[in-house]
Amino acid sequence: MVEYVDQADSPYTVPVIELQLGEVLTITSLLLDNPGPSLSITALLPRQENTGYLDVLHTVSIGGYRGITGGGEFFWHAEQGRFVVIRLVPVLDLPDERSVLDAILDLSEDAFDWFCVISGAARRI
Template sequence: MDEAVGRMQRFLHEMVEYVGQADIRYAVPVIELQLGTVLTVTSLLLDSPGPSLSITALLPRQEQAGYLDVLHAVSIGGYPGIAGGGEFFWHADQGRFVVVRLVPVLDLPDERSVLDAILDLSEDAYDWFCVISGAAAERA
């Protein structure tokens, strides 16, 4: 387990440097990637239930959405492509939906799987957003 965590920390540090965020000092590396209209923020969590990659997808701002809209969308079942694969939140200060997914480090055997996990959440979250907002699923 310690080897997998060390490997993940090294990879995240390399990615932070690669994407030009090395001047931002965090105790734990945080990678911010803009993928179309979705901003992802990825970091390593060492707490229980075990070491995990925390991937957050911040969806486009909604001018007229609110907490009741979130309850309605999630209570209908949301979007089957993301069901069970993340937690949904409404960020009231920013006026946007946020989806967070935790992926155990042991489920990510290599660097490609880390990048795939980030891209998958971005795509799943955006597709879910399009379904609940009635928008066409076009990447901006």
């Protein structure tokens, strides 16, 4: 898939796919560590210009939002002023390129829905 999106820059680096899906930037790479090979899919959500540290703690406390199917870890990226959601998907659960793209799209959509709930933003179609 990295070749399809013309992001294969060197045979010596880890292949990474970066896709901008609406307001969410996704970064996907292959991890070969234990417990087995998996895709690491990261969703970078829109920047929060006016969010202070205390607001972030309150927001993360409702991180049990049920809209993130398949799990995921939520982080606050203080330097960039945005939330980040990371999901690991075992490679064995992804039989073809379509399922890889579906996993990326699913996390992007779920993460943005979560972002809309916690930020009070309206969901854009």
